[in-house]
Amino acid sequence: DTEVTQTPKHLVMGMTNKKSLKCEQHMGHRAMYWYKQKAKKPPELMFVYSYEKLSINESVPSRFSPECPNSSLLNLHLHALQPEDSALYLCASSQSQGPETQYFGPGTRLLVL
């Protein structure tokens, strides 16, 4: 089973709202990732968690706050977003942070009004 699940599938929020995206995997993977993907572009890495600790932050604005409550779950907390943050947010996981295959979830389509 190589499934990564994400909820919600779609999210519309105002610039003053607080919302969270959720990601779950049950493959025993110890590295989890958040990506942002704009239309017709490749995914852009935002954060990497390795063994439930944040190991990489790709200079992402503080209005995005990641959290890894346990080895199977990854959250992305959103606050005071801008319209340009509208995008597809993808979660991925891999066995470790090394040269391992990353498996992507279906994404959350976010629209910021």
Added chain:
Amino acid sequence: GENVEQHPSTLSVQEGDSAVIKCTYSDSASNYFPWYKQELGKGPQLIIDIRSNVGEKKDQRIAVTLNKTAKHFSLHITETQPEDSAVYFCAARTSGTYKYIFGTGTRLKVLA
């Protein structure tokens, strides 16, 4: 910095024909090269990958070739079907790093 160029950006083929997508990477230390297929409204799905110690890998209608000297790798899809229509991304990853460097994507259309 590290870069992966991908060509063509769009590709239309007749059903049953072959499709080839090419990528060139800049970092000679790259050692892992996955290919992802992304259908509309979905996340990228791994379809095949290759490591730097292998020159070619096949999986049914899909094959990937790697030329380390030229720093090229290519995706070959034979006997294309309408369900192969999607955006395809190549990526390269360097040993000791966490990060994939993605190509810019190829939109493949298979015409019935």
